[in-house]
Amino acid sequence: MDKARTGSGRGRKAYHHGDLRKAALEQALQHINRTRDVSFTLRELAAGLGVSSTALYRHFDGKLALLAAVAEEGYRELLRRFDADAAAQAAGPLALMAARGRAYVLFAVAFPAHFRVMFLPQLRQSEAFPTLGELRQQVYGRLEEALEVLQRNDLLSGADLRDIALTSWATVHGLASLLVDGQVRIEAGSPSKEVRDLLDRVLTVQAEGFLADGVRLGALQRKDSAPKKETPARKRGR
Amino acid sequence: MDKARTGSGRGRKAYHHGDLRKAALEQALQHINRTRDVSFTLRELAAGLGVSSTALYRHFDGKLALLAAVAEEGYRELLRRFDADAAAQAAGPLALMAARGRAYVLFAVAFPAHFRVMFLPQLRQSEAFPTLGELRQQVYGRLEEALEVLQRNDLLSGADLRDIALTSWATVHGLASLLVDGQVRIEAGSPSKEVRDLLDRVLTVQAEGFLADGVRLGALQRKDSAPKKETPARKRGR
């Protein structure tokens, strides 16, 4: 298949676009990154591609399906990054865990538009895109996996693995959200380096905690509830 | 001012609604909680109130302004909860810190629609609602304040206060997001109790870290960057 325009004339406008699907996805990402929002219009997007708006319906079932395709791209890229660091895996459990968390945040910073779309409520709730659900599970599975390796090596504290996993996930996801939403200021000069340093510090605090040696959280127990010393074993279902 | 309908007849449809602004906000919250999304229509909302859609424009400048009003309600409720626990403040720095984090998450679970709207990209980016920006700063200020109290009492580890604050904020905000988005399953039976217990465990892991005693994160340092042992003092600006 020809990538270039396949029409008769050279510079003339060809009837067929070449790869409209790919071009539409790229244009959508540009819009999202510029406006920080998915509220672009199909007509505007199509006009930017020199194409009628209804042409997009040959490649996507509608606007939501187009966004779903963007989200799917994002999940696959994130999984690719998770699996890319075989080096970290060889370097030990701690390195693997840190690499996974770092990959999550760096992905969000590198692909903010994808990240935004991946967590759109409209897509999360829709059952029209089962692939997205499977990909989401794979992502969380990778994070859990890294923690299980830590546990096998007796590197974890006594807390329940599920609680640790949820805490780690929340921290990493929260940091990514704050960065993507621009609630944490990043120097425009060398965003990559600054983000990486910030990220390392956050992951360190996260892993080692922030209380001084010897300080324990007895005071954290609520007054209105019996302090449950023993965490009940929780099912790992779904 | 009469709360009830002020028209002539008793059960007859009154020309004036009574308190349309309040009713509209409530109806909007219902829609958001039902659909988990802000994509309700003004016409539908107005029809549910037995009112013409343009009547809403007497109370809000438009749909975005209505959402901004919802967000403002949310921020004020959250701040109210922050300040409500004077008891925790008296019980010591650790209790205060835990209470603030817990208030954040419990607010999100109790007011999911508000929470959703508070972090809408369209509202975050718009400069038409400066009040929202001020309220946001107050919220983060309360979290930072609790940490500063900890620091004054020498209860923190040696890490930079800004890093600890960001990590805590990310964890709490991430957990709230995951709960509101339904990515963490909650038993329908006693959601309140289960969330509170889960929350306590996460806050504990967060504060104390999850590494076993003696394990340190030397392996976390990246290979492509010089390991900066000393965190450079960072300005506290903005």
Add this chain to the structure above:
DNA sequence: TCCGAATGTTAACGTTGTCAACATAGGGGC
């Protein structure tokens, strides 16, 4: 009592996502 301000209604406009019907390109089977 009267009159302006507050509140609500009707009609209309431009834009949006989407569908149906039609037009064109391109490649595989004869």
Add this chain to the structure above:
DNA sequence: GCCCCTATGTTGACAACGTTAACATTCGGA
């Protein structure tokens, strides 16, 4: 080399949406 089937793109149209303008009704204070 021709033909037809399918993939791809276009035109025209529709209902629904947010929003505005012009008009109607009610309330409350001078």
